[in-house]
Amino acid sequence: xxxxxNVTAVKKANVYFDxxxxxxxxxxxxxxxxxxxxxxxxxxxxxxxxxEIMEMLAGSMDVKLPGSNEFVTFKAGEQFIVPxxxxxxxxxxxxxxxxxxxxxx
Amino acid sequence: xxxxxNVTAVKKANVYFDxxxxxxxxxxxxxxxxxxxxxxxxxxxxxxxxxEIMEMLAGSMDVKLPGSNEFVTFKAGEQFIVPxxxxxxxxxxxxxxxxxxxxxx
Numbered sequence: 001x002x003x004x005x006n007v008t009a010v011k012k013a014n015v016y017f018d019x020x021x022x023x024x025x026x027x028x029x030x031x032x033x034x035x036x037x038x039x040x041x042x043x044x045x046x047x048x049x050x051x052e053i054m055e056m057l058a059g060s061m062d063v064k065l066p067g068s069n070e071f072v073t074f075k076a077g078e079q080f081i082v083p084x085x086x087x088x089x090x091x092x093x094x095x096x097x098x099x100x101x102x103x104x105x
Numbered sequence: 106x107x108x109x110x111n112v113t114a115v116k117k118a119n120v121y122f123d124x125x126x127x128x129x130x131x132x133x134x135x136x137x138x139x140x141x142x143x144x145x146x147x148x149x150x151x152x153x154x155x156x157e158i159m160e161m162l163a164g165s166m167d168v169k170l171p172g173s174n175e176f177v178t179f180k181a182g183e184q185f186i187v188p189x190x191x192x193x194x195x196x197x198x199x200x201x202x203x204x205x206x207x208x209x210x
Contacts, residue, residue, distance in 0.1 A: 019200035095124035
């Protein structure tokens with residue numbers, strides 16, 4: 001699916017790390033919320049509230065998931081899941097375009 | 106209007122200048138297209154095909170419009186118009202969040 005139809009797009013961006021990470025919110029008719037985001041090269045740590053499914057649309061980054069001591073590389077076409085109420089570390093190698101889904105458990 | 110309802114959001118970002126400028130396309134029911142974009146500090150030149158209305162959602166930048174020799178500062182809440190088939194120069198001072206509308210003439 002290359003586009004989301006019949007959604008609400010929030011105009012203003014969410015901006016983090018001086019704009020090196022940014023995202024925009026898309027809301028679906030059933031109330032589900034996803035973000036479409038971009039991350040420039042750098043190292044970042046993020047915290048989750050809800051469980052997140054991170055789908056890589058472009059680029060590449062190394063990800064250290066909660067409970068792991070190792071960075072694993074994820075590339076365009078791959079995805080990973082981050083548990084709720086946790087944090088994860090990222091090393092972005094090439095500009096990452098992503099879609100994040102939030103799962104209420 | 107802080108959000109666009111009943112639109113199609115294209116998933117993949119448009120990425121320029123190594124990600125320092127990026128945008129996402131939103132398509133309206135009548136076929137109108139807008140982009141929501143972010144620009145990090147830097148100097149950029151852009152070309153237009155259609156006439157563009159650039160609405161500043163956040164940040165500040167100096168803009169030299171076609172036919173002008175001077176840079177004029179635009180800030181959040183302001184907008185400017187760029188003629189079709191022209192080019193304009195930007196000096197982004199503070200991360201700019203914008204909404205661009207494309208006008209077929």
